[in-house]
Amino acid sequence: MSSGITEFALGKGQACPPLKPGVLRLYSMRFCPYAQRTRLVLEHKQIPVETVNVNLKKKPEWLFEMNPTGVVPVLQWGDHVIYESATCNDYLDEVYPQNKLNPTDPYQRARDRQLWESMGKLIGSFYDVGPGIRNNDRTALNRMLRAFTRYEKELVSRGDGPFFGGKKVCMADFMLWPWFERLSVLNALVPETTITDSNFPHLSSWMRHMYELPAVKKTMFDREHHAHFMKTLKIDKNPDYDYGLVKASRL
Ligand SMILES: N[C@@H](CCC(=O)N[C@@H](CS)C(=O)NCC(=O)O)C(=O)O
Structure with a gap:
């Protein structure tokens, strides 16, 4: 539920738009999978938010004032500043209890956390598969x-699917999703990475159901946009943060 500011990425030397009292703000980058985790939760819970997109190659100074590591997502609510996608999402799930995403059972919560905290290797292989092959x-x-x-x-063991949360989507579904959305870019280069009903039937069904969620529909980009962004990021070393935005709509 984005209530705007500007989608164009702000970079070094550009001022941070003044914060409106009582308005939750997300610092983001349109193609960032970590920020998408938080955008998914904001959409799922229908939380009004204004988004400020940041140029991560020429970072504005004020980004470091909020997050010393200089990465997005960052949430700002008055003088409260929260960063790290998992921390942002846990915060949102507690402060906005509608459509609860984290399980209340501590063991289940721990098990879900393991699913995404060990994602690092999958994320690493994402960019290594093509050159590796x-x-x-x-x-x-x-x-x-x-x-x-x-x-x-894991989906098989959880039984009643289609989501990691069972019949309803849970935090683990949203924490994992952004990399699966980007998988189609890799599929085109390395067909063995394609998830189908015959090689990974539950994962394949999970992806179909995820694509149907309003939060996914609202936050996703198609393969062409992801492919273009990844090429400009990884090959051209000149990420096209504003790809697809119409210049005339600049506020
Ligand atoms: N562990 C962080 C990772 C966030 C992250 O790496 N974001 C990327 C964009 S996709 C970023 O801001 N990169 C800028 C940089 O590394 O300097 C999280 O989960 O929020």
Whole structure:
């Protein structure tokens, strides 16, 4: 439920728009998978928020004042500043209890957390699979397929699906999703990374159901946008943060 400011990324030397009293703000980058985790929760809970997109190559000074590590997402609510996607999402789930996402049972919460906290390897392989295959090294691909196998088994063990949260989506679903949305870019380069009803049936059904969620529909980009952004980020080393925005709509 974004209530605007400007979608164009603000960079070094550009002022931070003044904060409106009582308005929750998200500092984001349109193609950032971590910020998408938080955007998914904001949408799912229908929390009004204004978004300020940041140029992460030429970071504005004020980003470091809010988050010393200089990464997004960052939430700002008056003088409260919260960063790290998992922390932002736990905060939102507590402060806005509607459509609760974290399980109340501590063991279940811990198990869910394990699912996304160990995602680092999958995220790493995401960018390594293509070059790996070109160099005849399947290590990253195998790592990725092992991660898919793990998520497939987890969905099977949870039984009543289609989500990691069962019939209803939970925090783990949103924490994992952004990398699966971007998978289609890799599928086009390395077909073995494609999740289908025959190789990973539960994961495949999970993805279909995720795509149907209003929060996913609201926050997602299609393959062409992700592919373009990844190319400008990884190959051109000149990320196109504003890709797809119409210049005339600049406020
Ligand atoms: N652990 C952080 C990771 C956030 C992150 O790496 N965000 C990227 C954008 S996708 C970023 O801000 N990168 C800027 C940088 O690394 O300097 C989280 O979960 O929020």
